[in-house]
Amino acid sequence: MSEPLIWRDDWQLKIDLLDDEHREMVRLINCLFDEAATNPLIERLDALIDHLRQHFHAEEAFLREIDYPDVESHCREHSMQMAEFVDLQRSIRRSQVAVLNAVDRQSIRHWFFNHVISQDQRFGQFYRDVVCGYQETD
Numbered sequence: 001m002s003e004p005l006i007w008r009d010d011w012q013l014k015i016d017l018l019d020d021e022h023r024e025m026v027r028l029i030n031c032l033f034d035e036a037a038t039n040p041l042i043e044r045l046d047a048l049i050d051h052l053r054q055h056f057h058a059e060e061a062f063l064r065e066i067d068y069p070d071v072e073s074h075c076r077e078h079s080m081q082m083a084e085f086v087d088l089q090r091s092i093r094r095s096q097v098a099v100l101n102a103v104d105r106q107s108i109r110h111w112f113f114n115h116v117i118s119q120d121q122r123f124g125q126f127y128r129d130v131v132c133g134y135q136e137t138d
Contacts, residue, residue, distance in 0.1 A: 004030045005109070011117050013124030018062065021055045022116055029108060035099045042092050049085050056082065059120075066131045068123050077119065081111060 005026045012019045028048040031037060037044060056078040063071040088104060100108075128134060 004033065005112065013120060014128060015062070015124060018055075018059060018120070018124075021051070021058065022120075024051060025055065025112070025116065029112060032108070033100065033105055041098055041100065042089070042096075045085075045089055045092060049082075049089060052082060052085065063123055066123075066127055068126055070122070074119065074123065077115060081115065084111075 007023050007026050011022065013022075025048075028044070028051055032041070032044045032048055034044075060071070060075050060078065063074060068074070084107075
């Protein structure tokens, strides 16, 4: 198994619904990477994709609700990422591989850290500063 993702509290947005969904995303990614899993790789990928569809929909609704200024760009990023996951899904269905290759695992990890940990933190900060009206200090 690849090195698992371990949830860290400093990844929190302090938005309960989205934080819970991100934790579930970590769990599903770790299941996807688990080479000893008893259920097929495609089933684990399908579960992650289903979760991402629901999560992206909820997150985009939240961003619109708070009038996040970069909402359209963030939504485009979701669309591009979903297309990449669907391409991977098609490839796995075609090839019927049992485990993800190292490149695909690294790509998913990179996406998670870049999007969820970096980009989502931007709207989390916007929400706390502008919508909630407080600024955090380190």
